Amino acid sequence: MRGLRTWIGLGFAVVLATAFSVPPGVEASAPYKIGFITDLSGPFAESFTPTWEGFELYIKALNDRGGVNGHQVQVMIEDDRTSAVRTVALAKKLVEGGAIAIFGLSSSSTHRPTYEEMEKVSVPVVTGFSGVQEALPPAKPYAYSAGTVFEISGEVGGEILPTLVPQGSKVVGITVDTVGGRALLKTNKAVAEKLGYKWDEVIVPVRTVDFTPYARTLVAKSPDIVIGHYGAEQNIGVIPALRKVGYTGPYVVAVYGVGEHAVREAIQKAGSGKNLYTFSRYISIFEDVPAVQQVKATAKKYGTTKPVSTMHVNGWVMGKIAEATLKQCGWPCTGEKLDKVLSGLEIDTEGLTGGPIRFTATDHYGTSFWRLYRWDEAKDALVPVGEWLKKDKLIFPVK
């Protein structure tokens, strides 16, 4: 009997030891944990969801290829509904859950507080399509952006003018009454006037839905060209309103969360896409290059809820940044190590942007490249106008 007890005891011991021991290879199978926060159900969900989908597509394909350094990449996704308070709380939650970096973020109002909070816990933040001046030099610790910093895109809005209208023409900018919108018009105006253009502007309330009265105000200013610094949804309202009140001159859409499907929807409603332009930091999904084909093929394989657009390309490039950074960070990787890698990162986007994305110890935004597109009615698509415009510094630096 005593012998039997001994054997049973030994058996339990073996079972327990097997259950609680760490077999070889378990560490190798632990994933890299990163966080992604954006607006998935709030007021700007339409614009931000595609960036998440592009990022997710890239990471899914990456994990199917075996992950990074033999580890899968686990993305913890959170919905901030464009609330700064919520974003900070979610970022802290993700860090507590083991995230070593935060990607994405929604509107610019969420960026600064998140950068500040994540610096305290040494976790780098790489923002997506919108961007605030904190991402520009001088570099702030742990704060990076692969998106559209308003001061930069506002200036680009001025720099593209000579391609479209002769010097001396009247430019009218239109935006919503937000800090970002005003910053865009301010920098656009500064560059336009420096280049010899006349400037006027219309700022509309944030919650505007019916743009017709505002379009009439704009037309009364007799513009030769109109530049709209708007998100996707507003463009669907603004473009038809402008055409309806009789404005047929050039209208330029600055691409902030504006997918090609939204441009097409606006054109359908306006009745014509003639004289319609966009400019963007990321390539249009209409361009037939291998990298765009890869994004489309991956989207087809895994599926998306939104039509594939340049915003998916934006998210895809963020996925590339995540992969390159984790690869160089090695295993195990921490927020501090990741930050060191990011501050010397250079990635080839394979044509998805006009040049590489490069962060340095002194510049966490780097040189950006911008492309002007024209709506081609025959092709029912955007076609590039000229080459990429290189933007390596602000003409009017932020004081």
Added chain:
Amino acid sequence: MEFVATFVVLASTYALLAAGIVILYRASRVLNFAHGELAIIGGYVFLSMTGFAGGSLPLAFAGALAVSLVTGIAIYVVVMKRLTGQPFYVAILVTIGIGILLKSLIIIVWRARATSIPIGSGTVLTFASGARMSQLDLATVLVAIAFYFGLYLFYRFSRLGIQARGTAENPLLASQRGVNVHFVLALSWAIAVLGASVAGILYGGRALLSPQGVVVGFSGLTAALVGGLDSLLGALLGSLIVALAEYLTIQYLDPILGEAVPFIILLLAMLLRPWGLFGTREEIERV
């Protein structure tokens, strides 16, 4: 004439909403703060219906109107009927709650999608006077006129309309005279929500369908208050006043102030003539 075309279209949207607010107030003394939400929900329902109806707009329209009628009746039967005998502010607070609920529904069901309702083409009609209107602009004006004319005929000549007026005047007496008061009140809610839905569909078609659009309800409410909460004629006039003030502010003062105009008018109305232009003085003073 451009100016007239713009403000008349705006006024027509507000008038469709103001009519519903007046109908509800007249019938049950409820000031409906969820009217903007009901309008935008109507637009979203229509959008979904176009999918279910295989792209057939008449079918989608019929489906959306049926849903709005059922919604109106359901709000009365499930919520408002139970508030009979409660102080008037309870019902007002409940409508605010309904508004919050409907806004959440837009996020949950339609993911807060901002889009345009695919009705009407980009064709612009240019009149001899030089005014330019889209087909939907014109439709909005015509529908508003037809809605008010229909309401006039209904309340003036139909048996049910006369019963509704009787109920509005004195529900107890109407009940004692054999009027089915609950039916009349449910019908009032159905008509009001129907008007809001039509306004939402047309608004989402000619402008933009978005959760932000619910603010249009406030313009309708202001129009109803300015005109007098128990007067349909007043609602019509109030809509013209609000739309005109909004347009003139955008055009000649500052576009940013456009959104604030209904609030300013509302404050002025409350200070100077709280019963409105055509409203009954005693009744509004109670509110």
